Amino acid sequence: MAVAPPVPSTFSGGAEAIALVVLLTEFAMLRAPLSRSQIRLYAFQSFAVSALAVFVAATQHIPELYILAAFSFTLKVVLVPGIVLRLLRDARVDLAGSNRLGVATMILIAIGISAFGFFVVGGLPVHSHSLPTAALGLAMAVVLVAFLLVILRSDVVSQAVGFFSLENGVSVASLVVASRLPLIVEVAFLFDLLVAVVVFGVLMRVHHGRAQTLSTEVLDRLKG
Amino acid sequence: MAWDLIVILTVPFAVSVVCWWAPVAVGRALTLASGVLVFVLALLLVPAHTTTALSGWLRVDALSVVFLVAVAFLYGAGAVFAIGYIRPAGDPASAARYNRRFFAGLNLFAWSMAMAPIVNGLALLWIAIEVTTVVSALLVAIDDTDGATEAAWKYVLIASMGLGIALLATIVMYYAGSTVFGGAYDLFYPKLLGAAGHFPPEVVRLSFVLAVLGYGTKMGLVPVHTWLPDAHSEAPTPISALLSGSLLVVSFYAILRFYQVTVRAVGPTFPRTVLLVFGVMSLLLAALYLARQRDLKRLFAYSSVEHMGILAIGMSFSAPIAIVGVLLHVLAHAAAKGTAFFGAGSVVLKFGTKDMTRIRGGIGALPWSGPMLVMAVLGLSAMPPFGIFRSEFLFVSGGLADPSDAIAAVLVVGVTLAMLGLSWFASQTMLTPSANGTVGGEASAWIVASMVIGLVALTILGVHPPGELSDLLRRAAGELGVAR
Numbered sequence: 097m098a099v100a101p102p103v104p105s106t107f108s109g110g111a112e113a114i115a116l117v118v119l120l121t122e123f124a125m126l127r128a129p130l131s132r133s134q135i136r137l138y139a140f141q142s143f144a145v146s147a148l149a150v151f152v153a154a155t156q157h158i159p160e161l162y163i164l165a166a167f168s169f170t171l172k173v174v175l176v177p178g179i180v181l182r183l184l185r186d187a188r189v190d191l192a193g194s195n196r197l198g199v200a201t202m203i204l205i206a207i208g209i210s211a212f213g214f215f216v217v218g219g220l221p222v223h224s225h226s227l228p229t230a231a232l233g234l235a236m237a238v239v240l241v242a243f244l245l246v247i248l249r250s251d252v253v254s255q256a257v258g259f260f261s262l263e264n265g266v267s268v269a270s271l272v273v274a275s276r277l278p279l280i281v282e283v284a285f286l287f288d289l290l291v292a293v294v295v296f297g298v299l300m301r302v303h304h305g306r307a308q309t310l311s312t313e314v315l316d317r318l319k320g
Numbered sequence: 321m322a323w324d325l326i327v328i329l330t331v332p333f334a335v336s337v338v339c340w341w342a343p344v345a346v347g348r349a350l351t352l353a354s355g356v357l358v359f360v361l362a363l364l365l366v367p368a369h370t371t372t373a374l375s376g377w378l379r380v381d382a383l384s385v386v387f388l389v390a391v392a393f394l395y396g397a398g399a400v401f402a403i404g405y406i407r408p409a410g411d412p413a414s415a416a417r418y419n420r421r422f423f424a425g426l427n428l429f430a431w432s433m434a435m436a437p438i439v440n441g442l443a444l445l446w447i448a449i450e451v452t453t454v455v456s457a458l459l460v461a462i463d464d465t466d467g468a469t470e471a472a473w474k475y476v477l478i479a480s481m482g483l484g485i486a487l488l489a490t491i492v493m494y495y496a497g498s499t500v501f502g503g504a505y506d507l508f509y510p511k512l513l514g515a516a517g518h519f520p521p522e523v524v525r526l527s528f529v530l531a532v533l534g535y536g537t538k539m540g541l542v543p544v545h546t547w548l549p550d551a552h553s554e555a556p557t558p559i560s561a562l563l564s565g566s567l568l569v570v571s572f573y574a575i576l577r578f579y580q581v582t583v584r585a586v587g588p589t590f591p592r593t594v595l596l597v598f599g600v601m602s603l604l605l606a607a608l609y610l611a612r613q614r615d616l617k618r619l620f621a622y623s624s625v626e627h628m629g630i631l632a633i634g635m636s637f638s639a640p641i642a643i644v645g646v647l648l649h650v651l652a653h654a655a656a657k658g659t660a661f662f663g664a665g666s667v668v669l670k671f672g673t674k675d676m677t678r679i680r681g682g683i684g685a686l687p688w689s690g691p692m693l694v695m696a697v698l699g700l701s702a703m704p705p706f707g708i709f710r711s712e713f714l715f716v717s718g719g720l721a722d723p724s725d726a727i728a729a730v731l732v733v734g735v736t737l738a739m740l741g742l743s744w745f746a747s748q749t750m751l752t753p754s755a756n757g758t759v760g761g762e763a764s765a766w767i768v769a770s771m772v773i774g775l776v777a778l779t780i781l782g783v784h785p786p787g788e789l790s791d792l793l794r795r796a797a798g799e800l801g802v803a804r
Contacts, residue, residue, distance in 0.1 A: 220522055220526060239488065242484075243481065246481060252473065256477075258481075259480045259481055262484040263484060266484055266487050269488060269491055269492075270491045270494075273491065273492070273494075273498075274494040274495055274498065277443070277491070277494055278443075278504060278506055285446075285447070288447055288450045288451065288454075291451070292450070292454055292476075292480060294454075295457055295458060295476060296476065299457065299461060299469070299472055299473050299476060302464065302469050303469050303473060306466060307466075307469075312473070315469075315474070316470075318467060318471060318553070320609070320612070
């Protein structure tokens with residue numbers, strides 16, 4: 097016998113709404129034709145994740161999460177997009193046409209794969225009254241679409257942004273199911289992300305310097 | 321022995337910073353000293369039982385020590401090799417800059433790999449492994465060629481995506497734990513293992529699969545191994561040796577930490593099956609790829625994929641003796657693969673190419689490192705008296721004790737296929753005489769010394785591992801929750 101679903105609480109309703117915004121931004125990144133717009137979308141997505149941290153902090157009364165939100169905002173909304181945009185300005189390349197498939201096809205695949213992620217996680221018997229499990233499904237969908245972004249776009253900016261936004265998806269999951277993870281660990285995760293950004297940036301510069309392009313189509317020497 | 325861990329935590333990092341600024345000779349000497357020191361300290365930890373430091377944030381038990389020894393051994397031997405191998409071309413100023421960058425990177429890389437087994441808890445472990453990725457990606461790119469750039473980009477992207485999945489696994493495991501501990505807790509191992517029996521099984525299963533997929537990317541399990549041959553072949557050879565012998569097994573260590581919890585939460589059948597699937601795919605695919613390689617360093621890279629597959633298969637056997645074999649294999653593989661890459665480096669210096677169709681008469685051209693490279697290849701193919709023979713013998717005898725011995729048969733077939741590929745290489749490049757008669761001579765005594773160290777270690781592991789070490793392996797297998 098199916099039990100009537102309970103009325104969603106403010107917490108789960110709000111968390112799910114923000115998680116949905118994060119997922120929709122991921123879709124927008126997948127189709128965005130210009131690298132610059134992808135990075136702005138990433139900044140917006142990170143802003144949504146920081147907002148989720150504030151929201152969870154307020155509704156669940158976890159003051160440490162305000163600190164995390166501040167870190168997350170500084171790093172992922174200001175610093176990281178700033179660094180990548182600066183690299184792009186130096187590279188003076190306007191990117192277009194790095195899609196391996198048509199936009200419509202990519203979005204259809206993305207819809208299919210997010211539905212898969214959402215329902216697989218939804219099918220997990222994670223019984224909890226306080227936790228919005230739908231948001232966990234949405235986080236999984238973000239992770240899967242981030243993989244699509246890396247696979248279906250063949251330029252270094254899309255691929256780097258794919259990794260950064262994958263981290264955003266994982267952040268959503270961590271805020272939803274592991275909001276009380278010790279602050280020091282969360283901050284270390286973010287610091288790691290910053291280091292990774294620097295390394296991605298260095299390699300992007302090196303690649304652009306050697307190949308005079310940001311496309312990854314030329315990276316085909318090593319096989320077998 | 322808490323000071324021991326503190327030294328391992330600080331010295332390589334400090335040496336890395338000094339190498340960045342100091343004259344090249346000082347950097348080299350300090351790297352060597354630090355490598356030897358860390359190895360000695362790791363050996364001192366062998367007989368000790370659980371050691372903790374920094375109010376529990378650092379903790380080594382027998383399982384950690386096994387992996388710490390593997391990392392520290394290659395740090396020391398790799399330092400010896402690097403001193404003989406790294407000789408950048410070009411003007412003195414740029415050569416000195418390359419040297420400083422390289423040795424600073426080498427120490428930082430070794431430091432990050434040594435962190436992974438000594439930190440306490442799944443979260444810190446993830447952080448340490450992520451640091452290994454970013455440091456080693458820069459080291460792969462350090463030669464600044466088209467190939468190196470391509471390999472580094474693929475590596476940093478694929479490994480980071482994999483680690484994203486591993487982070488998800490860590491968070492899911494945190495959630496599983498929070499059902500028992502409630503709210504805030506740290507992911508320290510003793511706490512997790514103590515309560516794992518009460519974790520929700522489905523959540524733990526999800527976490528374990530994500531962990532195998534995520535950390536498996538860095539470990540080089542098929543089908544998420546694709547970065548590995550590129551990075552191993554394009555990195556400077558000392559880094560290839562560290563990537564192959566230490567970095568891959570550090571990721572395996574992370575998987576074992578998840579395995580420990582999973583075994584206690586859902587029983588052994590599920591994690592064994594997951595590892596078995598990945599292991600068989602890795603072993604068979606790598607064995608086939610080995611037969612068609614032309615690039616010397618890619619050959620050894622695929623051999624690493626093969627051995628990682630063997631480790632995963634070994635974990636799927638139920639007999640405790642097979643688990644002891646897995647841990648011995650970690651050490652033996654580090655020694656054998658390190659020696660093989662050192663030999664490959666010697667060949668590359670001598671012949672100026674990695675293309676195996678252009679390398680002939682290696683034994684004559686390299687009177688010392690040539691024969692030792694052949695011995696290392698025999699060691700990798702599990703020939704006695706070398707360590708891998710002993711570990712794979714333990715696997716197979718453990719596997720035959722299983723109710724179904726089909727897996728042991730697959731293992732034997734895969735290992736034999738791989739041996740064919742490797743011995744074809746050895747006979748073509750090393751034993752076939754050269755037509756134009758290359759002049760014999762070694763590039764550097766340091767390279768020969770590093771290979772001697774590797775082979776001696778490999779032989780000790782094969783002929784008669786010291787009693788303390790055997791005891792360590794037994795205790796570590798017990799900690800994996802199998803020998804109960």
